Amino acid sequence: MSTDDRSLDWYNEHAEEYTSHVRNPDDSIYHSLYEKPAMYNLLPDLNGKSVISLGCGSGEDCNYIKQHGASNVVGIDISEQLLKAASSAYPKCDFKLMNMEDLAFDNGSFDFAYSSLAIHYIENWSKTFNEVYRVLKPNSYFLFSCEHPVFSAMQITQNDKNIKVRQLSRTLQRDTNEVTIIGDYLTHRAIAEEFGMAVTTWHKPIGEIVAEATQARFLIANIHEPKPLPKMEELSPKDYATLTKIPEFIIFNLYKK
Numbered sequence: 001m002s003t004d005d006r007s008l009d010w011y012n013e014h015a016e017e018y019t020s021h022v023r024n025p026d027d028s029i030y031h032s033l034y035e036k037p038a039m040y041n042l043l044p045d046l047n048g049k050s051v052i053s054l055g056c057g058s059g060e061d062c063n064y065i066k067q068h069g070a071s072n073v074v075g076i077d078i079s080e081q082l083l084k085a086a087s088s089a090y091p092k093c094d095f096k097l098m099n100m101e102d103l104a105f106d107n108g109s110f111d112f113a114y115s116s117l118a119i120h121y122i123e124n125w126s127k128t129f130n131e132v133y134r135v136l137k138p139n140s141y142f143l144f145s146c147e148h149p150v151f152s153a154m155q156i157t158q159n160d161k162n163i164k165v166r167q168l169s170r171t172l173q174r175d176t177n178e179v180t181i182i183g184d185y186l187t188h189r190a191i192a193e194e195f196g197m198a199v200t201t202w203h204k205p206i207g208e209i210v211a212e213a214t215q216a217r218f219l220i221a222n223i224h225e226p227k228p229l230p231k232m233e234e235l236s237p238k239d240y241a242t243l244t245k246i247p248e249f250i251i252f253n254l255y256k257k
Helices: 005-013 013-020 027-043 061-069 080-089 126-135 149-151 206-215 231-235 237-243
Strands: 050-054 072-077 094-097 110-115 138-148 154-161 162-165 170-175 178-182 189-192 200-203 219-224 249-256
Touching: 005 013, 013 080, 027 061, 027 138, 027 231, 027 237, 027 249, 050 061, 050 126, 061 072, 072 080, 072 249, 080 094, 110 126, 126 138, 126 206, 138 149, 149 200, 206 219, 206 249, 231 237
Parallel strands: 050 072, 050 110, 072 094, 110 138
Antiparallel strands: 138 249, 154 162, 170 178, 189 200, 219 249
């Protein structure tokens, strides 16, 4: 299943505030001090390369990739409002309204594929992996990030004005031998209302992600679990303390022979 209408509606309705958020590095510290530095550190040599960015949103990554040597950068997304923000701010990149499960490009069109925190809005990633594999040239990479399955496996057990608790735990009552499980790592399932946004993301274990990628003929070049930059400790000690112990995002680097 593709991204649901509920998630798409949220991004279209909140495009202006979302764009303002991601373009302010002090406000979007999970981007500027956590996910983006790790993603950018894993980029290949971009000089003269043709690049596709899937789920490009308001276009910041496309602009970064273009500024770092790519000759042609195409950003695709299904949110018209986010694409308007991207096109207006970054005219040197090409933005298209398109579903990442059905790419309107010829085989071998791109030297590199990139996607930041977008693929987890789709239930089944096989179509996307197959499409990206098809449009990539041989000896190319697909770098993407998504919600970490350890984080999405956790269950919110308390959420009020004073405290929010997430747990992935197993409690054994020794006298009765009864087990209480909180959270679920292994079950592929939808998660709603994540990050305070009216959107739906999909949890799946790492093994399922790897299986879908390798079934599309990709090789796993690298799996990276980022840690926050030290500056985050100054801006938000609670987030820094969390992310140095519990990952929220994970990065995969896939290779097409």
